[in-house]
Each structure stands twice: as C-alpha cells, then as structure tokens.
Amino acid sequence: MGRTSTAKEKLITSAIELIGNRSYNAVGVQELCDHSGVKKGSFYHFFPSKRDLTLEAIDAMWTKFKEQMLDPIFNSDIPAFEKLNVLINKSYEYQTSAKECTGCVTGCGIGNLALELSTQDEIIRQKIEQIFEEWAQYFEDMIVDAINEGTLSVDTDPRSTSQAILAYMEGVSLMGKTFNDPTMLSRLGEGMTQLCISKKKVALGDNM
Numbered sequence: 001m002g003r004t005s006t007a008k009e010k011l012i013t014s015a016i017e018l019i020g021n022r023s024y025n026a027v028g029v030q031e032l033c034d035h036s037g038v039k040k041g042s043f044y045h046f047f048p049s050k051r052d053l054t055l056e057a058i059d060a061m062w063t064k065f066k067e068q069m070l071d072p073i074f075n076s077d078i079p080a081f082e083k084l085n086v087l088i089n090k091s092y093e094y095q096t097s098a099k100e101c102t103g104c105v106t107g108c109g110i111g112n113l114a115l116e117l118s119t120q121d122e123i124i125r126q127k128i129e130q131i132f133e134e135w136a137q138y139f140e141d142m143i144v145d146a147i148n149e150g151t152l153s154v155d156t157d158p159r160s161t162s163q164a165i166l167a168y169m170e171g172v173s174l175m176g177k178t179f180n181d182p183t184m185l186s187r188l189g190e191g192m193t194q195l196c197i198s199k200k201k202v203a204l205g206d207n208m
Contacts, residue, residue: 008046010036015057020109021102024054024116054113055127061109062131074138079081079144084165088189091173095182105184107177111170136162 007165014036018027033040047053072084098106106112108130120123139162146152169192176184 007036007038011038011043011046011053012057012060015053016061020061020106020112021052022103024050025114037050039165051121051124054124058110058113058124058127058131062134065110070135070138074142079151080142080149081151083142084192088185088192089187092182092185095173095176095185099180099182105174105176105180105182106175108170111173112177115174132166136166138162139165165192185188 011032014032016033018035018203019196023034027050029040029043032050033043043053069087073083073090076083078086080131080174095105095107098104110131113124114128116131118128124148136159143152143156143158143161147154147156147158169189172185172188175188176182
C-alpha cells in the first residue's frame with residue numbers, strides 16, 4: 001500500500017513541476033511517468049486520464065498555496081492592508097527562487113492553466129473557477145476588515161473590490177512571467193493597495 005501511495009504522489013508532483021514549468025498540452029503521459037519513475041500501467045491505475053491527474057495536481061497546488069501563503073497571512077492579526085503587502089513580498093520571494101532554480105519566472109500555476117485550458121476543457125475551467133472564488137473570499141474578508149478599521153470607505157463593495165484585487169494580482173503574475181522578471185511583482189504589486197485606497201479617496205471626495 002505504501003508503494004502505491006508514493007507512486008500517486010510522485011505523479012502529482014511531476015504534473016505540478018512539468019505542467020507548471022511548461023504547459024498542459026506540452027507534457028504527455030509518458031513523460032509524466034518517466035519523470036516520476038512510475039510505470040504507465042500504474043498511471044492508469046490511479047488516473048483514467050491526464051485531465052484527472054491535472055485536476056488532483058490543481059487541488060494539491062491550491063492546498064499548498066493556502067497552507068503556506070494565504071492562511072498564515074490572512075488569519076494573522078496584522079492590519080488588513082498590511083496583509084496585501086506581505087502577500088506581495090512572499091510572492092516576489094517565491095518567483096525569485098523559481099527563477100534561480102529554473103531560469104524562468106513561472107507565474108501563477110493555476111492562472112497559467114486557466115489561460116491555456118479555459119476554452120478547451122470545461123471541467124478544468126470549472127475547477128479553477130471554484131478556486132478563484134475561494135481565493136477572492138480571502139480578499140473579501142480582508143476588505144470587510146479594512147472597512148471596519150476605517151481604512152476603506154463604508155461605500156466600498158467588498159465583492160467587486162476583492163475580484164479586482166485578484167484580477168490585478170493575476171495580471172502582475174502574468175507580467176512577471178512575460179518579462180521573466182520577478183521584480184515586476186514587487187514594483188507593480190504596490191498597485192493593489194492603491195487600487196483600494198483610491199476607492200476611499202473617491203468616496204471621500206464625493207462627500208466633500
């Protein structure tokens with residue numbers, strides 16, 4: 001039993017590494033098996049298709065991102081907007097490390113799959129949509145806290161603002177990957193807080 005469990009985890013890890021660094025369509029089942037040291041027969045024992053493996057790999061990426069990044073930051077007692085700054089800095093550190101190891105800024109693994117497959121595979125698209133909804137909820141809770149702290153106007157729409165932050169963050173990740181420059185995350189990431197603060201300025205201006 002231990003061996004089968006290890007084989008499955010090796011396949012998931014290989015999917016994250018190979019598909020994450022290249023693309024879904026560029027990596028085949030045989031390469032995944034070779035990279036993980038798992039026989040093709042074992043692959044199909046665990047996963048009916050590459051799509052099924054990819055779905056589990058997406059879940060694994062999301063779980064790791066929550067446990068290592070989102071939960072420690074957004075469940076902390078630091079001020080609401082400081083959480084954004086911490087997230088930006090940690091994302092910069094991660095992408096810098098990725099470039100040192102592979103020579104490339106990899107961007108957001110889940111976002112990369114969304115760009116590649118959203119018009120090709122409805123099941124994977126739905127999976128990523130669910131993850132983005134959950135991710136936006138972290139930002140929405142932060143926005144509510146910022147309103148309660150007085151950092152944001154009470155007229156701020158937490159839902160739309162949280163989605164705007166997520167969209168901005170994914171865009172910054174894409175820019176970092178396109179220019180192969182992790183400093184894009186630290187430089188452009190500051191705009192996320194400005195995106196929210198500008199809403200407060202507009203609201204205050206309306207009341208003056």
